Amino acid sequence: MISLKMNKVSDNHIIVKNIGFSLLAEGTTIRVKTDGYSMYPFIKPGAIILIEPLKEEPVPVPGEIIAWKRESGFVVHRLIRIVKSGNEIMYITRGDSCSFEDQPVSKEQIAGKVVSIENASGKIKASGDELICKPAYLYNRFLVWISMKFRRLVSFIKIR
Secondary structure, eight states: OEEEEOOSOSHHHHHHHHHHHHHHHTTOOEEEEOOOSTTTTTSOTTOEEEEEEOOSSSOOOTTOEEEEEETTEEEEEEEEEEEEETTEEEEEEEOTTOSSOOOOEEGGGEEEEEEEEEOTTSOEEEEGGGGOOOOOHHHHHHHHHHHHHHHHHHHHHHHO
16 A cells, blocks of 8 residues: 655646556555545545555445546545446546536546545544445535635634
């Protein structure tokens, strides 16, 4: 298992992103520190997630959290449905606190699936079947809004 830190967009970020993609393609499980709010409150910024390479079988099922590749790095969102159109199979994901679904991704774009979440102190928050759920999107967006307002208030108080 390799541990990667992916934060700011820079030359180092591009190198780390490419190493992460390569390691997963070679079958290595990686650890990634999260930094966004799209999966809040299930995955909070600063949490460590373990991403396991996607195997041929079993295919991911709705409710699981998958990591898919895009130019800027990994997107870690929950699989909400699988769409079959002729011979093509597309995967639809959505962040737990996002307003809309992501654009469909192909199986080739899926780098792996999240198999464990650790909080910032290293304690395992969820793994296995505990990771599968149906989020309350509106409630989660409200929690993100409250969290951001609170962070702004705290930073305003620290300035004074």
